[in-house]
Amino acid sequence: MISGGDTSFRKLNTINRRMFIISAAKVVVFTGIVARLFSLQINENKKYLTLSDKNRLREWKLPPERGEFLDFYGNTVAGNLKVYQLHVVPEQVEDFKYLMVRLKDILQLDDKKFSKIIKKKNKQKPWETLVISENLSWDQFSKVNFYLHELGGAKPVLSVARNYPYKENFTHVLGYVAQASESDLINSEIIKKNHVPGLRVGKIGLEKAYENDLIGSNGIQRYEVNAYGKRINQIDHLEGKKGKNLRLTIDTEVQKLANELLADKSGSISVMDIYTGDIIAMHSSPSFDPNLFLYGISHKDWQDIRENPLKPLINKTVAGLYSPGSTIKPLVALSALENDVISPRFTVRCTGKMEMYGQTYHCWKKKGHGYMNLRNAIKQSCDTYFYEAARKLGVDRLNKTGLKFGLGEKVLGKTFIDEKEGLVPSTQWKKDNLGLGWVLGETLITGIGQGYIQTTPLQLCLMTAQLANGGYKIYPRIRVEKDQDTAEQIKNKMAQEAIKKEEENLKIKPIINARNFLKTDQKEHTPLYRNPENIKFVLEAMWGSTNEVMGTSFGSRIDDKKYQFAGKTGTAQVKRITEKHRELELKAKDVPYEERDHALYVAFGPYKNPRYALSIIVEHGGSGSTTAAPMAKKLFKLIIDRHEEREKIIKQNFTI
Amino acid sequence: MFQTRTITNQLTFFQKIRSFDFILLFCIFIIGIISCYSMYSTDGGELLYHSKSHIVRFLVFFVMMIFLSFLNIKFWHATGYLFYIIILGFLIWASFYGVTASGSQRWISLYFINLQPSELMKIAIIVCFAKYYHRTHISDVNSFKNLLLPILILILPIVLVVSQPDLGTSILIALSGLVVLWLAGLNIKYFIYSTLTFVISMPFVIAFLKPYQKLRILTFFNPDKDPLGAGYQIIQSKIAIGSGGLTGKGFLKGTQSYLDFLPEKHTDFIFTLFSEEYGFVGSLFLLILYAIMIFRILRIGSYTRSYFAKLYCFSFAAAIFIYIAVNMSMVLGLLPIVGSPLPIMSYGGSSMLATMIGLSIVMSANIYGKQVIS
Incomplete structure (x- = not known):
């Protein structure tokens, strides 16, 4: 021990130092x-x-509740329906x-649908909800509930879906909803x-x-999830905001009648209301049931709709382009007078026809009308008179x-993506677009609403409304x-x-360019006339056309002053009538459907104190006076009957 | 000298009890309690398999430690080599007949317990070296002849454990052994030379490896359960700890752990869970407990008279510190992820057993501190 003392001391020294x-x-x-x-942990x-x-935390967005469409009286025309779904x-x-086989049996799913669900699954x-059926019928729903004890894992739930209670009545006004496509997502932020x-x-x-008003905003469910993404529990639930309810100017009763x-x-x-511009009805026929599109339209239904001739x-109200035919005559008369x-x-x-540079221009009345003044020409829709008037007027004027009266321009702006502008031709237009010079003959047929001129039914309605209100611009x-x-x-x-x-007229100012004041955004109800007497004359002539013997729509008149209306018929040729046909004097029935004339009618009423204007077009319907004008009679009866109720609503200052 | 020996030999039972280091014991117990709470939390606030077996193990091994403390330090000195050889035998057994789990053959099946001998080797190697250097003269420590055996003693278990494969444990065994060598007075140049040789040879060794071997080395550093790509574990661990904040999310409210974002939360990442639930304050508290524990071990070492006990205590303190430091640095994103449990806290019977045996030797050194080993 002692001999090793030094060593052990050094050893201890080392270990302590190193320790x-x-x-x-x-x-x-x-x-x-x-x-x-x-x-x-701190910083x-x-x-x-x-x-x-x-x-x-994971957030699950819930579908927002879509705003509803109401008609003028507050009836829901596009609502949200509670539907039964199976999750x-x-x-x-x-x-x-086993569950799927049972469900297939109970819901009577066909094999195609069944394999679609399996594919989706x-x-x-595995923890995501699988929608077996988006819209169970009551029958199916009660059946599922009856067997529910055997169907572990199946959950019948109540959900919300778009519903159009008036089916085909509002289809073209409202359009329809369907699953958002990729391009919808790209084009719309909201x-x-x-x-x-x-x-x-x-x-x-x-x-x-x-869309932006209707869509609303998502509800949000916040869940706590584990590392594998499985929901553990719900942390909070934020209610979404329902989209705005929109009230339309449309009267469902009139729409239904249409x-x-x-x-x-x-x-x-x-x-249309000739002052406010409220569209009381706009219907395009034939229509279809937009509810079909909600859950993916079936192949057969889609085929039926698409292939319907x-x-x-x-x-057609905004996207159908038609020759206005004689319905343009009041405007031609006004232009000539102005x-x-x-x-x-x-x-x-x-004399029934007119010769011009070797071309013959026929009046609809083969025998001819004889001597015609302007009023009679409008009343009896004399083509020869308007050939002459148009010739004197010229197409540019x-x-x-x-243009001033709203032709050649979209009536509702950007509202309907498919709305067409139509065309009011001019010599410049033809030069720019067809590269050809204007021919006088084209002016003549433009005077009776044929040729290049094309209008939508809504444009004709607006034109009539702007005449009927005394010639003021409306919106x-x-x-x-x-x-x-x-x-x-x-x-x-x-x-x-x-x-x-x-x-202004007394000071004699130059007439302002029509195009320019169409472009002003201010809602000014600018007079579209030079002399108000001209408007009055045209309206009076239209009254004659409906309410006097020899008038083209005399047969559809209403004598009761309350309902009395004034209008102008039109019959637009679809096909150039050959000399041979003219000689045969074919009746509409004898001509193949696609070659029959379009029947048109524009009118306003009540005549004494006008408030409403309408336009009617029946494709290949024959003549305006036999097909279109009688419809106006029924419409005016209803419109004017409902006028008081409409006024009542306005007085109540009914807002949503 | 003769007198003192007789005195210690004749210590009464109550004297032995009184000479316990109660502060150390208390620290161990508190850490044990904390570990039980954490384990309960990993089971999502229910007394399930992990928490139950952890509590049982802790209590059994804690009592066992107290009983083992009454073993004379001389016993450990006498059986030092035997202890090492038995564990080495177990390791060899494991490499042939071991139980394989998660791609590694580390366990041997005893009838009552699945033992991981590599964990016990962490202690055995310290005891073995302590015995070896107890008799070695300081002047002989650095002689080449006296260096051969320790290197062999150290290399054998490392090779066996690496081949299991278990990089984490083999590194910890290596570090435990090296710490003893350092404390025994091995010249610093050996450490520098060997480190340099290791670093320089690495690229060459890797260059000669076959692709699948390289991959195996990579998987060492990037352990198996890694569903979302490399670094997932460490990112989630840092999020858990960082989101704990000053005072933590509260008991059973560690979202990272109970929603399964935290990998290996029972074993290597138990500190992450603890830190998420108890925050900076809790983590600091745990660290202080560990620090006191280490300090008490060092204190026992410095008071003890025999070189064997002193070397053991200092080495064990350093080893425990290394385990703690490696584990914490790992979960804090300071070191790459290698499997290394946190002493007492982590789930695992063998690790708990090894730590408790190691501590019981320290206790024994305390009780028999006056004992001189010739």
Whole structure:
């Protein structure tokens, strides 16, 4: 022990020294660990807290509840219907195969649908809800509930779906909704923001136009999830906001009548308030049931709609282009009077046809009308007179008047993506677009609404309305919004404008370019006339056309002053009539459907104190006086009957 | 000298009890209690398999430690080599007949317990070296002849454990052995030379490896259960600790752990769970408990008279510190992930057993501190 004393001392010395070195190292490392803890937990706590929440919290967006469409009286025309759906969460099902076979039996799913569901199931995570049926019938729903005890994992639930209670009546106005497509998401920020799988968005019509108002905002369910994405529990639930309810200017009763009148026919009816521009009805026929599109239309239904020769997919009111035919004559007469080309006393002798540079221009009346003044020419729709008037007027001056009264321009702006502008030709237009010079013969046929001129039914309605209100510009509208002017306010404004115009006329100012004042955004009810007497003359002639013997729509007149209306018929040729045909004097029935004339009618009423204007087009319907005008009679009866009720609503200051 | 020996030999039972280091015992017990709470939390607030067996193990091994403390330190000195050889035998057994789990053959099946001999080797190697250097003269420590055997003693278990494969444990065994060598007075140049040789040879060794071997080395550093790509575990661990903040999310409210974002939360990442639930304050408290524990072990070492006991205590303190430091640095994202449990806290019977045996030797050194081993 003693001999080794030195050694053991050195040994102890070494171990103690090295122990202290290690201890110092320990303190350093210990401090390092504490510093690291401090930096993570104190300095960067917020960052890691956020990351931890990001880990554990997942948000599920719920589909927003879509705003409803109401008609003028507050009836729901596009609502949300509670539907019964069948959901299955595969994870919670003991024997998925058995359940599916049972459900297939109970719901009577066909093999195609069945394999579709299985395919969908294989694509999803096992805890994601599988929608077996989006719309169970009551029968199916009660059956499922009856067998529910054997169907572990199947959940009948109540959900909300779009519903159009009036079916085909509002199809072309409202459009329809369907699942948002990729392009919907790309083109609309708001759809992208609110999108959830299965979200229905507007595809066309007002559903599309007012998407931003209708869509609402998502409800949000926040769940805590585990590392595998499985929901553990619900943290909170934020209610979404329902989209805005939109009230339309449309009267469902009138809309329904329009639908009835056009049943089995192809055509369009538009009705407008001549002061406010409220569209009371606009219907395009044939129509289809938009409810079919909600859950994916069946192949057969889609085929039926698409292949129908009467083209139900086209909204003819705004997207159908027609030659206005004789319905343009009041405007031609007005243009001629305004430009002092003719006077009401100007007379033409109608022999049934007119020769011009070797071409023969026929009047619809083969025998001819004899001597015609302007009033009679409008009343009896004498073509020869209007060939002569148009010849004197020239197409360019007619073009200006046409544009002023709303032809050649979209009536509702951007509301309907499929609305067409139509065309009011001019010499410049032809040069620019066809590269050809204008031919006088073309002016003549433009004078009777044939040739290049093309209008939509709604444009004709607007034109008639702007004539009927005394010749003032109005702004058609389909949606009721706050602070819209009432008819009385607009009448007052028009009266003021009339006084201003009179003063202007006395000072003899140059006529302002029509195009320019069409472009002003201010809702001014500018007079569209030079001399109000001209408008009055044309309206009176239209009254004659309906309410006097020899008038083209005399047969459809209503003598009761309350309902009395004035109108102008039109019969637009679809095909050039050959000499041979003319000689045969074929009746409409004998001509193949596609070659028959379109029947048109424009009118306003009540005559004494006009308030409403309408336009009717029946494709291949034969003549305006036999097919279209009788419809106007029924329409005016209803419209005027409902006028008081409409006024009542306005007085109540009914807003939504 | 003769007198003192007789005195210690004749210590009464109550004297032995009184000479316990109660502060150390208390620290161990508190850490044990904390570990039970954490384990309960990993089971999602229910007394399930992990928490139940952990509590039972802790209590059994804690009592066992107290009983083992009454073994004279001389016993450990006498059986030092035997202890090592038995564990080495177990390791060899494991490499042939071991139980394989998660791609590694580390366990041997005894009838009552699945034992992981590599964990016990962490202690055995210290005891073995302590015995070896107890008799070695300081002047002989650095002689080449006296270096051969320790290197062999150290290399054998490391090779066996690496081949299991279990990189984490083999590193810890190596570090435990090296610490003893360092404390025994091995010249610092050996450490520097061997480190340099290791670093320089690494690229060459890797270059000669076959692709699948390289992959195996990579998987050492990037352990198996890694569903979302490399670094997932460490990212989730840092999020858990960082989101704990000053005072933590509260008992059973560690979202990272109970929503399964935290991998291996029972074993290597138990500190992460603890830190998430108790925050900076809790973590600091646990660290202080460990620090006191280490300090008490060092204190026992410095008071003890025999070189064997002193070397053992200092080495064990350093080893325990290394285990703690490696584990914490790992979960804090300071070191790559290698499997290394946190002493007492982590789930695992063998690790708990090894730690308790190691502590019982320290206790014994305390009780028989006056004992001189010739």
